[in-house]
Amino acid sequence: MDKVLISGAGLAGLSAAINLAKEGYEVNVFERNKDVGQRFHGDLQGLENWSEKEDVLAEIRKMSIDTNFDCHPFSIITATNSIKTNEVTTLKKPLYYLVKRGNVDNSLDFGLKEQALDAGVNIHFEKTINEEDADIVATGPVLENVVGVVKGITFKTDLKDTATVLFNNEAAFKGYSYLLVTKGYGCMSSVLLDNFNKTDSCFRKTKEFFSNLYKFNIEEARNCGGMGCFSINSRFKKGKTIFVGEAAGLQDLFLGFGMRYAITSGFQAARSIINDEDYEIMAKSCFEGKLKAGIVNRYLWEKLNKNNYSLAVNNFNWIINNFNWIYNYNMFWRILYPFALNGMRRRYNWFK
Numbered sequence: 489m490d491k492v493l494i495s496g497a498g499l500a501g502l503s504a505a506i507n508l509a510k511e512g513y514e515v516n517v518f519e520r521n522k523d524v525g526q527r528f529h530g531d532l533q534g535l536e537n538w539s540e541k542e543d544v545l546a547e548i549r550k551m552s553i554d555t556n557f558d559c560h561p562f563s564i565i566t567a568t569n570s571i572k573t574n575e576v577t578t579l580k581k582p583l584y585y586l587v588k589r590g591n592v593d594n595s596l597d598f599g600l601k602e603q604a605l606d607a608g609v610n611i612h613f614e615k616t617i618n619e620e621d622a623d624i625v626a627t628g629p630v631l632e633n634v635v636g637v638v639k640g641i642t643f644k645t646d647l648k649d650t651a652t653v654l655f656n657n658e659a660a661f662k663g664y665s666y667l668l669v670t671k672g673y674g675c676m677s678s679v680l681l682d683n684f685n686k687t688d689s690c691f692r693k694t695k696e697f698f699s700n701l702y703k704f705n706i707e708e709a710r711n712c713g714g715m716g717c718f719s720i721n722s723r724f725k726k727g728k729t730i731f732v733g734e735a736a737g738l739q740d741l742f743l744g745f746g747m748r749y750a751i752t753s754g755f756q757a758a759r760s761i762i763n764d765e766d767y768e769i770m771a772k773s774c775f776e777g778k779l780k781a782g783i784v785n786r787y788l789w790e791k792l793n794k795n796n797y798s799l800a801v802n803n804f805n806w807i808i809n810n811f812n813w814i815y816n817y818n819m820f821w822r823i824l825y826p827f828a829l830n831g832m833r834r835r836y837n838w839f840k
């Protein structure tokens with residue numbers, strides 16, 4: 489195959505496109521919107537640096553992708569449940585890199601678009617193709633798999649750089665709220681993992697809480713947010729068509745960090761075509777354990793944090809410094825998985 493058709497110009501689709509075009513393939517990407525990143529609004533998102541031992545930026549560069557976007561390392565994170573506050577510093581490497589998403593200068597989406605165009609990819613905006621005609625489907629969230637809803641704002645501020653996360657069900661039901669500021673640019677959001685009808689009231693509470701914690705100004709506020717999808721039955725292939733990113737159900741059920749999975753799965757899809765390897769085998773060996781770990785993590789998180797998240801905040805240092813172990817489907821998680829699966833099935837209708 490020397491021509492490849494990709495549906496969706498998100499992180500997963502562009503990662504695949506860049507790699508294929510660099511190997512000489514004729515790549516056509518069909519994007520339903522008028523530009524890349526339209527489901528985001530300048531949000532700050534964390535490119536997580538804990539699920540693998542290797543630094544995420546080094547890994548991305550090995551995937552033939554340049555870091556031509558704003559990217560700020562964060563090694564300090566503050567957690568609070570509104571009663572107790574705990575600040576943790578990671579020593580070995582940054583916990584994550586903050587990037588901008590969507591239609592703003594130097595965003596991750598614009599950076600990947602530029603690299604794809606430079607590599608000779610044809611991106612057809614406001615055009616779609618049928619799923620079965622695409623070689624790679626990278627169309628993002630699948631509506632019936634929505635497990636989280638995010639509501640927030642981006643803004644300009646004088647507040648110094650911070651990454652503060654709030655665990656409080658009134659501010660983010662079963663999820664978390666966050667306040668991120670880098671170089672005078674901020675993003676404050678609530679991530680709800682249930683009771684989505686409480687989104688507005690939760691975000692009001694989040695704003696109130698952070699305004700009391702830090703006295704800070706909010707200028708030029710813009711709404712941001714969206715939804716996250718997860719599927720226990722990840723679909724990596726249907727017929728000849730390969731699925732990547734959230735379209736494949738690749739999402740971290742615990743905290744909703746899907747960007748690294750999206751970029752990696754796009755890269756793997758490209759390698760499977762270039763080397764004529766079975767993408768399904770590659771994707772399963774890379775992601776199955778992580779997806780299962782996400783289920784165990786979410787189950788334990790909900791079970792152990794009924795008491796105002798005090799366990800999480802009190803032990804935040806241990807959690808953060810053991811994130812790699814927690815995320816990698818270790819022996820204990822394998823034993824717990826069947827219980828977690830049953831527990832989650834009993835708890836949620838969507839968990840089929």
Ligand SMILES: Cc1cc2nc3c(=O)[nH]c(=O)nc-3n(C[C@H](O)[C@H](O)[C@H](O)COP(=O)(O)OP(=O)(O)OC[C@H]3O[C@@H](n4cnc5c(N)ncnc54)[C@H](O)[C@@H]3O)c2cc1C
Binds near residue numbers: 518527535713739
């Ligand atoms: C508010 C919010 C905050 C988040 N924060 C984080 C975070 O801090 N860290 C993290 O790692 N992850 C975060 N995530 C998740 C992360 O953004 C996603 O997992 C990631 O963007 C998925 O990439 P993707 O390429 O699969 O999909 P997308 O980035 O959604 O790209 C899919 C593309 O396909 C296009 N498309 C859709 N349907 C069609 C069609 N039929 N034909 C053609 N094109 C189509 C869309 O327009 C879009 O451009 C967050 C998500 C949200 C909503």
